[in-house]
Amino acid sequence: MEEIGIYEFPRLVSFYLPQFPIVKQQMNLPINGKMINLRNRLKNLKEKGQQEGKWSNSTSRNINIYQRKSLLIISSTLLLSYLLIYFQAALQVLVHVLASDIGNSTLLKELVIYSNNLTGTIPVSLSKLKSLRIIRAGWNFLSGPIPAEISKCERLEVLGLAHNRLQSSFPIELQKLENLTDLVLWQNLLSGEIPPEIGNFSSLEVLVLHDNSFSGSLPKEIGRLTNLKRLYIYTNQLNSTIPRELGNCLSAVDIDLSENRLSGFIPKELGQIPNLRLLHLFENLLQGSIPRELGQLKRLQKLDLSINNLTGTIPVEFQNLTFLEDIQLYDNCLQGRIPPFIGVNSNLSILDMSTNNLVELGQLRNLERLLLSDNYFVGFILPEIGQLVQLVIFNLSSNRLSGSIPYELGNCTKLQRLDLSRNRFTGYLPNEIGELVNLELLKLSDNSFSGHLPCTLGGLARLTELQMGGNFFSGSIPVELGQLVSLQIALNISQNGFSGTIPENLGNLQMLEALYLNDNQLFSEIPVSIGELMSLIVCNLSNNNLVGTLPYTPAFQKMDSSNFPGNYGLCGLNVSHCHPLSPSWVKEGSSKEKHVSIISVTVGLMSLFFTVGVCWLIKGRQLAFVSLEEQVKPEKVDNYYFPKEGFTYQDLVESSGNFSEDAIIGKGACGTVYKAVMVDGKVIAVKKLKSHGGGASVDSSFQAEISTLGKISHRNIVKLYGFCYRQDSNVLLYEYMANGSLGERLHGNEQTFLLDWDTRYKIALGAAEGLCYLHYDCKPQIIHCDIKSNNILLDDSLQAHVGDFGLAKLIDFPYSKSLSGVAGSYGYIAPEYAYTMKATEKCDIYSFGVILLELITGKFPVQPLEQGGSLVNCVRRSIHAAVPMSEIYDKRLDLSARKVIEEMSLVLKIALFCTSTSPLNRPTMREVIAMMIDTRKSVSNPPSSPTSETPSDEDDSSRG
Structure with a gap:
């Protein structure tokens, strides 16, 4: 095979090889610093493929390999498997080529090699490329410093090195690059201060430094960057004030300094930036009032000042922001009223002012998300609430609101999350609440609602969580609650005045994990169907008047006895004291009355047991006969x-x-x-x-x-x-599958959990390969739609098998899962599905990332709300808070081997990629497999620490 080095393309001006999933195959190719002549080799493969009938005309049209004048382009939308292997093998030499030969292509203008899992340092030989205008080498594993020699590339306009492992201080030498417009270095290991010399980057338009470890002050010299359009320095450790000179960046469109330790006041000079669209200063230590001058930002679309120590009132000038779409001021100490006409003349869709001291609502229209929890709002919900027909999320929890819920709320049929908990609401629930057919969460707990629960609640078929504890509801539990088959997180109607029996059809709630019926006046026995809910983790029935034997089922066997006290007629399992003849509903009275009551109850129960026993024997024989002879x-x-x-x-x-x-x-x-x-x-x-x-x-x-x-x-x-x-x-x-599911192994008892990391890694890789087969090799493509640990089944050798594939398409089950028939299971659902309601392969990727986190942490996908509510949020919070990795990893694993720690760290990074908020930032399953294989082969390289945030949805120029 003829081999040729890049230096033999002396007139090469562009080299494009982006987003290629490298897998180091065993190809026995010499690593001699020369790159294989891909163009000639692919031409031969193409001709051979056509002769063998493996390469159709349509295929050939999708493969473009040509050298035109001084431009070599390799682009593809369809690669055959043997071409893929060849490319991957050829790319093994790319790192060495870059280090030794690329400096000879002196006319090279564009070098685009992002997303290739490249390792090593950035070659100093790049300094020879005097014509170079663009370097985009992000999304690799490059390490070491940013070479000062790059400053010799005098024509350089774009330097993109994001999402690598680069370790150094800010490269001051780059100030010599007078033509540099884009400096994109986000998510590396850069540290130290941002130097005052940043003001010398006179042509800079895009500065992206987020997700590093920069500390110290934000230099005032940054105000000299009059051409700067986008400034992203969020998620660092800056601890100064915001310089007022920042207001001199009159070309700025986006400014994001969030998640630092910035203190002091918000400079009023920011109000003089005429084209500012986005201003994010949340999660800092800012204090003082919100400058009225921000109301002059006529083009402002997104404003987030949340999680600071801001005081005073919300400027009335915000009513003039006609382009405003999203305003978030939660977790501050703001007082007074919300300006009455804010959002009236704009497309405001998100308003979050939770956790302040606000006392009065304004006139809000066109809203999709209205979040005003943890304030001091008083008064009533007016009937005009029914005019907010676009409302998706409505949270007024933890205020001082009173009165009843207006029936007009039923007009807000797009509502998905409604939280009115911890207020002073009274009266009956309107029947119209059952018209909110898109509701996924309904929280009305800790109020003073009374009366019967409306039967119309049974129409909320997408509901995953129902919280109504701590009210004065009475009557029987509506049997219609048994129709809420999507309930998964909790059904809580505790601390009310419900009486009667527990409906048998609550056993239809096959996905329910927590059931709270405690502190009511329920009597009779616990339905056997409740005990058969295999998903049930918590079932609190305490302080009622229940009698009989607890269901002897696996679900109830795992439950603590604290779920059942206060029912003196209950016995069995973990309930040690049983007084079946002295239930709490035997009222106080004379001794004679008590004896009569006891005797009556005893005789009645004996008669009932005898009758039921006879019927059971007769019925059992009949059923046996029918089963054998007819069924x-x-x-x-x-x-x-x-x-x-x-x-x-x-x-x-x-x-x-x-x-x-x-x-x-x-x-x-x-x-x-x-x-x-x-x-x-x-x-x-x-x-x-x-x-x-x-x-x-x-x-x-x-x-x-x-x-x-x-x-x-x-x-x-x-x-x-x-x-x-x-x-x-x-x-x-x-x-x-002899060994059940991965979920059972991870979250079952101590005798069944997976002991070693190697086994977990192999299961993850096997599951990835199965899912990849569904995505790429099935015609038509199969989107699983319900990837979770319980659907990864294990054979007798603990090899992973993906199960329940295709059921979302096959089964006419209109309200399954937590959002719709094809949405998945709670804790595994990709965030975009809540808005698009469309399942894609990237939804499966997200779910697979959650499984990786389960394997790494040993935790359930659903976590307590105070820890983020989901495993994804819990892990990201821990990483952002610099929690030691040993606290994140499953403590049941043997973590004594360095290799295990390194490998888990890299798999954790893959999991974070898979669970990126934006589906565009998630890899494909082929790329996941490639990264996992490469992880096992490259554990000798020191792993980087994953960041708490996935890449933001910046445009292509900021991706590196």
Whole structure:
């Protein structure tokens, strides 16, 4: 194979090789400092591919490899697998090439090599490239200092080195670059002070230094940058005041100095920057009042001064900001009223003034997010609230509001989150609250609401959390609550006056994790269906009048006895004291009355038990007869779609004990999974899908989907053997996984958790390869839509298999999961889904990143609200607060080996990439696999510390 160095392209002016996922394959290619002639080699492969029929005309049109005059371009929108391997192998020599040969391409004008996992230092030989205008080498693993020699590239306009491991102080020498317009160095390990010489960068338009460790003062000389348009220095350790000279940057469009330690006052001079669109100064130590002059920023769109110590009132001049879209002033000490006409003449959609001392609302229109919690607002919610028809989030919690909720609130049908908790509201809940069909969170706790809960609540099918504790609700618990099948985080109606029995159909809430019914007046027994909720973690039933035996189920066996005190008729499991004949509802009275009551209750219970026992025996025999003689008998309406297997419905019934409770190995939103041992000893998993009324049904499109999924074969995908449709049920037959799910292993008891990091790494890599297969090798592409640790199943050798793929598309389950039928499970849902309601492969990437965090930390994906509410936020907060890595990692792991620590650190960085807020910043599954493989091979390199923030959504020029 002919090899050629870059120096043999002496007239090369541009070298583009961005966003390439390097995997170091075993190719036995000589590493001799010369780059392979990609153009000739690809030409040969292209010709060979066409001869073999592997390269179609359409393919060739998507591969562009050409040298035109002095420009070499390699661009591709479609790469065959063998080309991919070849590119990856060729790129192994790129680092050495850059270090030794690139200085010979003296006419080179543009060097674009970002997102390639490159390591090593920046070559000093770049200083020879006198014609160089653009360097974009961000999103790599480059280390060491920024060479002062780069200042010799006199024509350099753009220097992008973001998201690397560069360690040095601010490169003062770069001030010699008179043409430099863009300096992009975010998310490195740069430290020290920003020098006064920054004022000499006279042509600078973009300065991006965020997510480093710069300290000291923000130099006043920055005000000399009259061409500066974008200034991002957030998430550093600056500890000075904001210089008033910053107001001289009259060309500025965006200024973000948030998340530092800046103190003092906000300079009024900032109000003289005519085109300022964004001003973010949140999470500093700023004090004093908000300058009225900020009301002169006529083009201001986003203002965030939250989490400071600001006092005084909100300037009335803010009413004049007609372009304002987002204003956030929460967590300050502001007083007085919200200006009455703020947002009236603009497209204001986000207003967050929580945690202040405000006392009066203004006239707000066009809002999507109204957040005013933790203030001193008094008065009522007026009927005009119904005019805010665009409202998505409404939070008035922790104020002093009173009165009833106006029925006009039902007009706000776009509402997804409604929090009126911790106020002084009274009266009945209006029936119209059931018209808020998009609600995901409803919190009305700690008020003085009374009366019955409206049955219309059962129509809130997307609700994931319902909090109504600490009120004066009475009557029975509406059976309609059993229709809220998306409830997952909590159902809390504690500390009210509910009476009667616990509805049996609360057992339909298959995803519910916390149930609070404590401190009411409920009586009778606990429904068995509640005990069968396998997702249930907390079930507080204390201080009621419940009797009988606690359900002997796995969910209740794990619960602490503190969930049940104050029910003197309860016994079993962890409840040590049981007084079934002295329930608290036996009122005080004479001794004779007590004896009569006890005798009556005793006789009544004995009669009831005898009657129930006889009925049970008779019914049991009848059911047994029906099961053996009728249900097992195949009917003409059965349909089977088994590619290879010859199971019948009768086989399934017999092998699973007629789908008995003992055979259950899992329950989910789509159905129940049973273990079935066939006559020949083969073990399979049978998922019995939920029926939604009207009997089961199947059509040609469903059959086609089953046929497609049945053909999928990959070592990391759970094999779908087939599907059986019967008049009363639909069942899917899967390969049986002996070691259950990853979720069970991580969060189960001490005997089952995964002991070593190596096992966890291999499971993560296997799951990634399975998901990659769904994304890239299935035609049509399959978006999983519900990636979570419970859907990563483990065989007898602990190899990972992705399960439940394709179900989101197959199953007509309109309200499954936490947001919609294809949204995923709480804690794993990508943030953009709440706004787009569209599932993409980047949603799967986010969910996979959460699984990586589970493997690293050993924690659940849902965390307490005070820790961020989710594992992603919890980890990012910990990193931002400089919490030691040893406190983040799972303490059950053996962390004594340096290799393990380094590898976990790199996988943590991958997890943070995957869970970036913006889907554009997330890698593909191919890139994830590449990074994971490279991680294992490069643990000898010192890992960087992940940052607490994912990259912001800046335009391409600031990406590095």
